[in-house]
Amino acid sequence: MNVSKPKYLQVYDAIKYQIRNQTYQVGELLPAEAELCAVYKTSRPTIAKALNLLSNEKIVHRKAGFGTQVLPPQISALKVGLLIPQLTQTEIFEPICSSITECAHESGMHIVRPPELGRAVDFQKMAESLMNQFISMKVDGVFFTPVEYIQNHEDFNLRIIDRLGRAGISVVLLDRDVYPWPRQTPYDLVGIDNIEAGFMVAGHLIGNGCRRIGFVSEANPAMTVQLRQIGVREALIQNGFRARDLVNVSFDAADPKETVDALQQGDVDGVVCANDATAARLLRVLVDHGIRIPSQMQVCGFDDVKYASLLTVPLTSYQQPCGDIGKVAVNTMITRIQHPDRPAHRITLKGRLIPRNSSLHPDRVGAAVVL
Template identity: 50%
Template sequence: MATKHQTIYTEIAGSIKNGTFKPGDMLPTELELCRQFNASRPTIAKAMERLVDEGAIERTAGLGTTVLSSELTEKKRIGLLIPRLGRTEIFEPIVRAMTEACNLHALELIPPPIPPESHSFEESTEYICSRFIQGKLDGVIFTPVEHIENGVQFNLSILDRLKAAEIPVVLLDRDVVKWPEQTANDLVGIDNIEAGFVVAQHLIQQGCSKLIFLTRPKPATTVRLRIMGCREALLNAGHPAEALQIVKINTQTEFTAKHLLSHDADGLICANDSTAAQALRLLVDAGVSIPGTMRVAGFDDVKYASLLSVPLTTYRQPCKEIGTAAVDAILHRIRHPETAPHRTTLQGQLIIRESTQRV
């Protein structure tokens, strides 16, 4: 629960943010603030001292308190460098939460500009990065590009460009380098090893003993960590590591029910809900009983996961918390550029639906 002086600070800071008090304006006197907030002078003074420390006001004996130009009056601009925004559904609720958090902190969230022509994800990312550098943004939230050749080198080059431009960066969802290496950047995401373990453990508890992990080629670090968690769950249950088969879909001709069934597995874990939805449709159309013959699970809990022909069991990402934490992280990095990199790891929740339940 906020203390009295914290509440007063929040009220006054909010009035400065929303323009009630502009740079150059005089704040009410301490006596007037005492009456307004029904508080003692020491309590008012404590709230005012915090605003002085943040450079938001200046107090002059005999003259009063003046509002200064500061972070409260000048919006910081935060760019979203998310190349798959609009194509990967999990980012939509995360960005909504970011927008709410930015409004709360008087930040301006800048969406990725649309390239003038149709480009590859690499070209689009470079274009967005260039625009943000040209615009001299105050910070960038970056989701590294996945499923590309030389992905590590490419994403590191983007980080190098932003660093050279002295633009702070927070990584969203995943790191650029392969685990266990880490870049010297703040990162916000879930514990993907734990997520993979929880999903696989659930399938094992439902009677599965041979699992497929279905993914696209050149997957992101998040997917590799989920695979590690799945394998650990099998070993923990007394199954051999070979009980988990990694199946990478290279072309649409390989993505068939026949191809999936050829691996003699009774459980299918997909890298995300989008892949799981496609796999479910193929299996159901081929007459495969879900969950009788094959149990299927995914990750993210996108909005259509519960609306599929067989409602999908999935690991739900805490999107609101992720979006809020990302904004908090970039704001902290802007204010305290000298602090050590921080990793914010949030926990999701397994949502059990018909696709994995015992028959």
């Protein structure tokens, strides 16, 4: 306890913390005032003052002759943090966070957003810093996107979740799990089905007549990218090809011509890129080297970022339902805080394919439809 605080506030903080970390469950009666006096070595009026403060905040309900009962959290009193250290690295996170903030506001929930992040930030240190801030602020929950591309990332992310849990803070994962598929952590997760997304994009190319599909990503791709790759392979199998027919090519920004050479050597006529950022750079290199898009090679990406339709060759992309992800994430968090013992839910939302010139037949170039 913080001895600089009045005794009743020390007791208030201690009991509130125990309610948040579920030492005292919703619906459970707190120990009698006499017992609390013994536990906290203080007087009955001091205990009563602390309990009245908790009652005024609707954390507990006091009734003479009955006792003090723990109430379900009130939505309007909830404070939830956004722990997304790599917010600036993937464009979809900003609209998802905006949707979370808007939906939370409508529900009366307060969202604590991280500070503006620079591109060169140490994401591991940023995650630890945000975690410590949220613990010290005693938030009720945290939306967490596990950190990628760091050493021992699984152990690091699990430590973050464990620390939050021990502080009584609920966690809802966004976009990705901590473990590689098919292993799953026992936490709520909201995102898209990346396998289904990869399946849809590859099926679009095969339906356009492509007979040799390539998958282009940076070296050591994220798990979400690997799942998209699994979906592409499944599309090949279900359309009479073999999984090993997929041509996997690493995109090296330092030597992009090597990527073009690998695609041409593999006779690739349809390319699925890991994301729009990779697709945009690849399109530029292909055009610079005289490859006609889409007549010689069709190209697709994922996420439908803002610039996808503005490229020299407008890019076909799988659009994530960012607004819906935010709405579902808020509802999932409210339910998790109010019902901490319920089984974890993994919610996958369906996106849509936005075909543009990069994968349309010549007689349809310029059209844009939604699938």
